[in-house]
Amino acid sequence: MDLTYTAVEDAFRLEARVWLEANVPRERWPSGDTAEGFALHRTWEKRLFEARWSAVSWPKKYGGREASLIEWLVFEEEYYRAGAPQRIAQNGIFLLAPTLFDFGTEEQKDRILPRMAAADDVWAQGWSEPNAGSDLAGIQSRALRDDVRGGWRLSGQKAWCTRGAFCEWMFGLFRSDATAERHRGLTYFLVPLHGRGVTVRPVGRLDGDAGFADVFLDDVFVPDRDVLGKAHEGWSVAMTTASSERGLTLRSPGRFVASAQRLVELHNRVASVGDVDPAARDAVVRAWMDAEAYRLYTLQTVAKIASGGAIGPEASVNKVFWSEMDVRLHEAAMRLLGDRAELTEGAHEAVDGGAWAKAFQFSLAGPIYAGTNEIQRNVIAERVLGLPR
Ligand SMILES: Cc1cc2nc3c(=O)[nH]c(=O)nc-3n(C[C@H](O)[C@H](O)[C@H](O)COP(=O)(O)OP(=O)(O)OC[C@H]3O[C@@H](n4cnc5c(N)ncnc54)[C@H](O)[C@@H]3O)c2cc1C
Numbered sequence: 001m002d003l004t005y006t007a008v009e010d011a012f013r014l015e016a017r018v019w020l021e022a023n024v025p026r027e028r029w030p031s032g033d034t035a036e037g038f039a040l041h042r043t044w045e046k047r048l049f050e051a052r053w054s055a056v057s058w059p060k061k062y063g064g065r066e067a068s069l070i071e072w073l074v075f076e077e078e079y080y081r082a083g084a085p086q087r088i089a090q091n092g093i094f095l096l097a098p099t100l101f102d103f104g105t106e107e108q109k110d111r112i113l114p115r116m117a118a119a120d121d122v123w124a125q126g127w128s129e130p131n132a133g134s135d136l137a138g139i140q141s142r143a144l145r146d147d148v149r150g151g152w153r154l155s156g157q158k159a160w161c162t163r164g165a166f167c168e169w170m171f172g173l174f175r176s177d178a179t180a181e182r183h184r185g186l187t188y189f190l191v192p193l194h195g196r197g198v199t200v201r202p203v204g205r206l207d208g209d210a211g212f213a214d215v216f217l218d219d220v221f222v223p224d225r226d227v228l229g230k231a232h233e234g235w236s237v238a239m240t241t242a243s244s245e246r247g248l249t250l251r252s253p254g255r256f257v258a259s260a261q262r263l264v265e266l267h268n269r270v271a272s273v274g275d276v277d278p279a280a281r282d283a284v285v286r287a288w289m290d291a292e293a294y295r296l297y298t299l300q301t302v303a304k305i306a307s308g309g310a311i312g313p314e315a316s317v318n319k320v321f322w323s324e325m326d327v328r329l330h331e332a333a334m335r336l337l338g339d340r341a342e343l344t345e346g347a348h349e350a351v352d353g354g355a356w357a358k359a360f361q362f363s364l365a366g367p368i369y370a371g372t373n374e375i376q377r378n379v380i381a382e383r384v385l386g387l388p389r
Contacts, residue, residue, distance in 0.1 A: 020082035032088040033211030038166040041088040045119035063117035069302040080258035092116040092123030094249040103229040126158035126172025137182040143174040151223040164213030165202035188234035190226040247315030253295035260291035283332035290325040313383035316376035323366030330360035
């Protein structure tokens with residue numbers, strides 16, 4: 001394939017770079033997974049929206065720029081290169097929105113997408129339950145039909161909802177037909193988190209941020225207009241969301257290319273004042289090469305989509321690769337930092353404000369969220385390689 005960018009793509013990159021250089025906040029913000037940080041990051045999302053950078057690939061009428069997938073990748077490269085803030089709106093913009101484009105009605109898209117792009121409504125994901133994580137089809141939260149009011153009554157518990165304590169809405173699956181087979185009889189709902197009967201309880205993470213929530217639903221009424229796709233056919237709708245998450249939109253290469261570049265800079269700073277363990281230097285080289293390999297692999301995926309193909313079960317290969325690369329990259333940083341690696345945010349001599357320790361801790365979650373890597377390996381074995389169950 002031809003890896004040179006067109007003049008239009010180069011101009012797009014330049015426009016993004018200039019805007020980001022002028023607008024990215026210089027100071028380090030508190031994590032978007034805290035109440036204070038979330039509020040600050042929402043102001044950033046609004047600034048992105050006003051300049052039409054919040055959802056570049058969307059149609060213009062919803063606040064996007066109708067950017068191609070390549071342009072989207074370019075924007076992401078520039079975004080992470082500039083060290084711009086964490087995207088607290090990502091679950092809506094990168095996961096729910098592609099599903100809405102495939103399954104939503106015009107009314108749903110018109111109502112939901114502009115408010116999502118402007119971060120007026122920030123969305124949480126509600127898949128996992130206490131007894132349904134890897135085994136998602138084991139969902140027990142239920143939806144009972146309410147013909148009188150024209151909708152459904154939801155009850156049950158959703159767990160590990162990222163930033164759920166601060167979001168306005170949640171999307172998720174509920175069991176709408178208790179008699180159907182496990183993967184059937186599920187419906188995809190859009191649920192207001194401030195509605196009657198909803199209790200949102202923040203759950204602290206290992207790093208102290210209240211980044212998760214348990215969401216309890218007690219006979220919560222949801223009208224038919226907030227069902228995405230057909231009733232009882234939510235599994236295939238949800239798989240569209242999961243495939244976006246694993247395959248392309250959740251972790252673009254720009255994020256890892258920028259981290260690998262910062263790792264190289266960290267190496268050079270450490271090497272300028274002392275010896276670097278050769279094994280640590282090898283780890284830095286590998287991290288840089290892995291990020292570059294991921295960038296090229298993603299271009300291959302995008303080329304495939306552009307020529308009419310789709311992302312299939314090989315999305316699982318992608319997810320295993322980026323999550324394990326991210327752990328190795330941050331382990332390399334920990335090795336370089338030596339006895340200062342453990343200094344977290346706020347510690348007196350923490351390098352780069354403790355950002356490396358924070359990112360290392362978060363990288364450890366990568367092999368778990370978006371479907372654990374053990375599950376991805378099962379998918380690769382059975383559905384990509386055709387091995388027996
Ligand atoms: C940072 C983070 C953010 C998250 N955000 C969200 C969110 O926003 N919304 C949401 O709904 N969920 C979220 N989750 C939850 C996540 O989706 C689940 O943790 C994940 O699906 C695993 O489910 P579980 O925790 O119930 O573990 P389990 O499914 O109980 O798995 C436990 C262990 O057993 C292994 N295992 C299970 N079944 C098999 C099998 N068949 N073969 C081999 N190994 C197996 C797993 O790989 C794992 O190691 C998040 C998790 C993290 C860490």
